[in-house]
Amino acid sequence: MAHLSLRGIMKSIFMTVLNLAAGVGLVVLAAGLLAAEAPDGDRDLRAYESATRCQAPPRAPADCRWTAKFTVSDVRLTSKRGESDSAVLTDADGDGWETSYPNSGPVLNTLDEGDRVTGTVWRGRLTEIAAMGQSQRTHAAPVDMRTRVLIGALILVPGGVLMTAASTWRLLRLRARPEPTPGMVATLGLAYALFLAGLFSPLLVSAGGENFRTTLAVWVPIAAVMTAAAFVSTARKRRTMSAPG
Structure with missing residues (x-):
């Protein structure tokens, strides 16, 4: 069902353009936060x-x-x-x-x-x-904003880049191949999954929201497993589509 839903999104040009805009927006937002807080975020x-x-x-x-x-x-x-x-x-x-x-x-x-x-x-x-x-x-105590911004970038950038890549790939191949390929669908699904994993990763460990290395240690294995699952799913779909009827 999730595969069909993602495929439906990729079949819609409007939704593809919307995903492209969202992906670019996430990356731009992360870049803006880093530029604003990274240099002197612990002042x-x-x-x-x-x-x-x-x-x-x-x-x-x-x-x-x-x-x-x-x-x-x-x-x-x-x-x-x-x-x-x-x-x-x-x-x-x-x-x-x-x-x-x-x-x-x-x-x-x-x-x-x-x-x-x-x-x-x-x-x-x-x-x-x-x-x-x-x-x-308390929550009113100052914190190192650089840590929070890095975690924010960890949440926003991977999903944003993959959303942008999947949508751009789809639009560039639109005339040559009207239907989205399994790779396009898998890339968009991975983008959504990584974004959600990033949102929840600071909650998986104690005080993870204030500890970038701890959050990274939890999030990276999750991201690796999701990426591997996306590759396996794409390979299986391609074999199914190329198998003789």
């Missing part, structure tokens, strides 16, 4: 890690780090994909700070309502909490 992280302690509570967002005691007002742990673990922390003035976290540990999952934690505030954002000798950064 905020470096500024945060080198920031000194504030001498007094800052009245406005400041580049120094201020630590203060917070009371845990609410903790929400979730296992739902797409949702983050979160907590509401109340400062000495009674103001509530909504915080979310990349994962539940090592601090958040030990907290109950009414517990006290030490929070770090930087540039007006609550970036880190600490309790019982452990610390944990």
Whole structure:
């Protein structure tokens, strides 16, 4: 059924052109992200890690780090994909700070309502909490954007290049061969499969979204297996089509 669906897409000139535009768009988007973030994507992280302690509570967002005691007002742990673990922390003035976290540990999952934690505030954002000798950064903490951009390129580029290649191949061969070949269909299928594999690969390992080498180690074998499967499928289809009736 998937093969027939992909073949139907390749038979449609409109859908082929749409795939071509999507493939080029993915590659251009990845190139733009790399150009924007790769040269100096860790600037905020470096500024945060080198920031000194504030001498007094800052009245406005400041580049120094201020630590203060917070009371845990609410903790929400979730296992739902797409949702983050979160907590509401109340400062000495009674103001509530909504915080979310990349994962539940090592601090958040030990907290109950009414517990006290030490929070770090930087540039007006609550970036880190600490309790019982452990610390944990929130989603507001700066990260190395170069890692995220590289993972984004890993997701976008392979599928985009193959979508572009399959669609261009189809359009160039349109007059000579009105029907799409098994290779064209397999290439487009591989493009979709690699794109989906890239989307889900950071979720397959703990903290994979922040670790490019870990994500790469998981994604590359998956991509290799998918590529081999596409070649095998194409070879079988060609043998079937060339076999005597």
